Amino acid sequence: MMARRLLFIIPGVVFCILAIYFAVGLTKDPSQLPSVLINTPVEIFQLPPIKGRDTHGLASTDFVGEVALLNVFGSWCISCKIEHPFLMSLKQTGDVPLHGIDWREPDPDAGPDWLKREGDPYTLVGDDPDSKGAIAFGVTGAPETFVVDKKGIIRYKHVGPMSPEVWKNVIYPLVLSLRAQ
Amino acid sequence: MKIILTLLISVWMALPASAVEPSEVLADPALEARAREISADLRCLVCQNQSIDDSDAQLAKDLRLLVRERLVQGETDAQVKEYIVSRYGEFVLLTPPFNSSTYVLWYGPPVFAFMGLIALFIFFRRNRRSPAQVQAQAQTQAQGLSAAEQRRLEALLDHEEVEK
Structure with a gap:
């Protein structure tokens, strides 16, 4: 008799467990994908500079030697405009080199014009019209910011605009600890 | 005749259109067919329930071109998919891979169907009169x-x- 009762209870229990599991899944933001590239070396890539810059663009070799940030942006990207004043203040402090990938500009002047207007916080900037650089970093949208350690290994990825809070609480402590290694 | 034609056209128009632009298409039809097949199974990261073959997103277009470029360079279908998975994770595959983390996904439905069949069998056997x-x-x-x-x-x- 006990076995028969169990037979009726088990499907209900299984249903409840599944319902809770799926309900939790529904609360997650599907655009926040975990990066598979954390703790892997930066893929070998080379991007030309954007128009009007005398630096050499951006290549994977630029990430070897010191801890650096990489910011993927575009003049078309509204969140990047929100993030920009923070990046400018970051440049002023000089705490860490910030490189940029100028992603998918509608024309070669759009990125340089935008940086002229808003200010240019980047040490090096690569032009990425066909997403080669963005795909190398597994980028799905702009802005995204990566922390790369001295050996050129990706250590952290921040999706969306960086804020002073994220910088103070997460990224700067990480940069300091990576530098100490 | 007219009705049949109208029906055929409306059915054809209801088919999902591919987002592949004429300029993207490879000259070699065999390679192009492989590219289409690969991109139909890769998830667009911007509009996540579309394949890159269906999506008009810019990133999807660049991924389609990347797939074609790698095929032209002589990579196998598996190598092309492997590269994109190495950048974006197994999430990009619209057909989930068969491995230890997806056993429940693949085996779950047949197991439940089998349990249902057993339950039905027991039910009818019990109801049958001697x-x-x-x-x-x-x-x-x-x-x-x-x-x-x-x-x-x-x-x-x-x-x-x-x-x-």
Whole structure:
């Protein structure tokens, strides 16, 4: 008799467990994908500079030697405009080199014009019209910011605009600890 | 004839259009067919429930071009997919891979269907009457009502009439 009762209870229990599991899944933001590239070396890539810059663009070799940030942006990207004043203040402090990938500009002047207007916080900037650089970093949208350690290994990825809070609480402590290694 | 033509055209128009632009198409039809097949199974990271073959997103377009470029360089279908998975994770594959983390996904439905079949089997077996029971019922039917049953039936019918 006990076995028969169990037979009726088990499907209900299984249903409840599944319902809770799926309900939790529904609360997650599907655009926040975990990066598979954390703790892997930066893929070998080379991007030309954007128009009007005398630096050499951006290549994977630029990430070897010191801890650096990489910011993927575009003049078309509204969140990047929100993030920009923070990046400018970051440049002023000089705490860490910030490189940029100028992603998918509608024309070669759009990125340089935008940086002229808003200010240019980047040490090096690569032009990425066909997403080669963005795909190398597994980028799905702009802005995204990566922390790369001295050996050129990706250590952290921040999706969306960086804020002073994220910088103070997460990224700067990480940069300091990576530098100490 | 007109009706058939109209039907055919409307059915054709209802098919999902591919987002591949004419300028993206490879000259070699065999390579292009492989590219189409690969991109139909790669998830667009911007509009996540579309394949990159269906999506008009810019990133999807660049991924389609990347797939074609790698095929032209002589990579196998598996190598091309492997590269994109290495950048974006197994999430980009619209057909989930078969490995230890997806056993539940792949085996789950058949296991549940099998359990359902077993439950049905048990249910029907339990409800089926034994030959002895069937025989007993047939006997009662052949004998008709006993005198006592006949009286009870009449009483019931009378009672119903009174109520009306």
